[in-house]
Amino acid sequence: xxxxxxxxxxxxxxxxxxxxxxxxxxxxxxxxxxxxxxxxxxxxxxxxxxxxxxxxxxxxxxxxxxxxxxxxxxxxxxxxxxxxxxxxxxxxxxxxxxxxxxxxxxxxxxxxxxxxxxxxxxxxxxxxxxxxxxxxxxxxxxxxxxxxxxxxxxxxxxxxxxxxxxxxxxxxxxxxxxxxxxxxxxxxxxxxxxxxxxxxxxxxxxxxxxxxxxxxxxxxxxxxxxxxxxxxxxxxxxxxxxxxxxxxxxxxxxxxxxxxxxxxxxxx
Amino acid sequence: xxxxxxxxxxxxxxxxxxxxxxxxxxxxxxxxxxxxxxxxxxxxxxxxxxxxxxxxxxxxxxxxxxxxxxxxxxxxxxxxxxxxxxxxxxxxxxxxxxxxxxxxxxxxxxxxxxxxxxxxxxxxxxxxxxxxxxxxxxxxxxxxxxxxxxxxxxxxxxxxxxxxxxxxxxxxxxxxxxxxxxxxxxxxxxxxxxxxxxxxxxxxxxxxxxxxxxxxxxxxxxxxxxxxxxxxxxxxxxxxxxxxxxxxxxxxxxxxxxxxxxxxxxxx
Numbered sequence: 001x002x003x004x005x006x007x008x009x010x011x012x013x014x015x016x017x018x019x020x021x022x023x024x025x026x027x028x029x030x031x032x033x034x035x036x037x038x039x040x041x042x043x044x045x046x047x048x049x050x051x052x053x054x055x056x057x058x059x060x061x062x063x064x065x066x067x068x069x070x071x072x073x074x075x076x077x078x079x080x081x082x083x084x085x086x087x088x089x090x091x092x093x094x095x096x097x098x099x100x101x102x103x104x105x106x107x108x109x110x111x112x113x114x115x116x117x118x119x120x121x122x123x124x125x126x127x128x129x130x131x132x133x134x135x136x137x138x139x140x141x142x143x144x145x146x147x148x149x150x151x152x153x154x155x156x157x158x159x160x161x162x163x164x165x166x167x168x169x170x171x172x173x174x175x176x177x178x179x180x181x182x183x184x185x186x187x188x189x190x191x192x193x194x195x196x197x198x199x200x201x202x203x204x205x206x207x208x209x210x211x212x213x214x215x216x217x218x219x220x221x222x223x224x225x226x227x228x229x230x231x232x233x234x235x236x237x238x239x240x241x242x243x244x245x246x247x248x249x250x251x252x253x254x255x256x257x258x259x260x261x262x263x264x265x266x267x268x
Numbered sequence: 269x270x271x272x273x274x275x276x277x278x279x280x281x282x283x284x285x286x287x288x289x290x291x292x293x294x295x296x297x298x299x300x301x302x303x304x305x306x307x308x309x310x311x312x313x314x315x316x317x318x319x320x321x322x323x324x325x326x327x328x329x330x331x332x333x334x335x336x337x338x339x340x341x342x343x344x345x346x347x348x349x350x351x352x353x354x355x356x357x358x359x360x361x362x363x364x365x366x367x368x369x370x371x372x373x374x375x376x377x378x379x380x381x382x383x384x385x386x387x388x389x390x391x392x393x394x395x396x397x398x399x400x401x402x403x404x405x406x407x408x409x410x411x412x413x414x415x416x417x418x419x420x421x422x423x424x425x426x427x428x429x430x431x432x433x434x435x436x437x438x439x440x441x442x443x444x445x446x447x448x449x450x451x452x453x454x455x456x457x458x459x460x461x462x463x464x465x466x467x468x469x470x471x472x473x474x475x476x477x478x479x480x481x482x483x484x485x486x487x488x489x490x491x492x493x494x495x496x497x498x499x500x501x502x503x504x505x506x507x508x509x510x511x512x513x514x515x516x517x518x519x520x521x522x523x524x525x526x527x528x529x530x531x532x533x534x535x536x
Binding site for chain 1: 313314315318367370371372378381382385395396397398399400409411415416417418419422427428429431432435436439485486
């Protein structure tokens with residue numbers, strides 16, 4: 001298996017060399033290099049994060065991705081005018097999206113993936129998770145819930161004012177900045193984990209069952225992005241107090257309503 | 269470990285019984301029951317999906333979840349007027365969200381989690397993934413990318429027309445319907461897997477490395493939701509042809525541009 005892993009990695013990095021020219025997003029090249037410099041890991045795909053505007057044929061369900069085309073893509077912050085002019089080219093249903101950092105890392109052993117997963121969660125990428133394939137390939141996907149998805153036109157008709165596009169651009173740019181901060185945190189934490197531990201025990205503690213049941217899974221997975229302390233795991237931050245609206249799902253202890261801050265912070 | 273699992277499950281289900289009244293969302297009670305009827309699994313939290321409107325204090329970064337409150341929550345389809353009247357109560361930055369089905373399932377062994385993961389991916393929940401805790405607790409999280417996140421007000425001032433709210437409501441309701449179809453697909457596939465196999469080999473095939481490198485991870489994880497065939501795994505559907513805009517990230521083979529349908533369909 002170890003031999004197999006080395007072979008996969010070689011095969012992958014060889015392929016990388018062929019396609020390197022401009023293909024790793026600038027903002028994550030240091031992170032991709034760090035991971036690929038370690039024998040137990042290699043990256044198979046990544047995107048630093050992007051702001052996009054896609055146009056779908058009207059009347060076609062959004063789950064049918066055929067007949068869509070891209071009006072605008074940026075991996076950096078963007079300007080309202082770029083979006084406004086791209087939106088003018090819409091003749092279907094245009095949707096604006098902020099898509100955060102995504103990274104897939106193949107790991108030699110489950111331990112390695114657990115460590116990498118822990119680092120990702122602690123950096124704020126709370127939708128990260130492992131996949132264990134049939135033949136034992138272990139993949140760790142870094143994912144975030146830090147998104148925007150905003151419909152902007154219907155049948156080619158723009159649905160919002162230019163002022164709204166300005167506001168949206170500002171918001172997406174703020175998300176891009178926060179996304180970069182998380183990437184840097186991921187890089188720093190990974191570097192520490194790789195340097196100081198050879199290899200670390202996985203940091204993800206098992207959930208205390210009695211507490212699992214107290215919150216909505218949406219809140220449970222909601223990102224705060226402010227935490228950086230790997231020793232605080234499954235920290236419970238419920239504040240009993242004012243309840244406003246019944247948003248409870250199973251996993252809530254009762255019909256009581258957790259507010260947004262009222263979360264069980266997974267792995268943080 | 270097996271004994272430990274049974275103890276955890278008992279502890280969890282006991283807790284469930286205490287909080288059952290209305291706490292499992294109606295649309296997934298059959299699924300939660302099916303999972304909890306099997307000795308190798310139990311659910312720790314779930315939400316069938318919801319349409320929400322939250323109000324954040326203006327000027328506070330969206331990553332700081334303090335000082336937010338809920339203006340509207342529905343686990344069913346909703347009406348534009350419900351949202352319009354809720355939005356009138358905003359005095360900060362209101363954000364409209366569609367949040368899809370989320371489920372956390374604790375699994376006895378890694379094999380079990382792999383099977384459950386495979387069923388989730390095949391049902392269209394492409395951001396699903398495993399967590400393996402320090403003490404060996406294995407959790408499978410069912411997650412989807414099928415979201416909406418739309419800012420609607422700033423400093424209490426509504427930024428969009430009522431017509432837009434009508435369009436948004438329709439879109440969210442369509443997403444709710446598709447979400448329910450996926451839940452049903454998940455239920456059906458899980459039932460088949462549990463009935464016919466005791467237990468199945470995990471269906472998730474390992475990725476062929478040479479193909480991993482061909483697409484953006486965002487497209488790779490994009491949901492089509494149309495697939496239902498567990499034998500088609502990592503099916504490659506690239507169509508070489510018209511290229512429109514450079515959205516390539518590392519993982520793309522070159523600077524060539526995959527269109528939206530031009531995806532490597534993970535696990536499908």
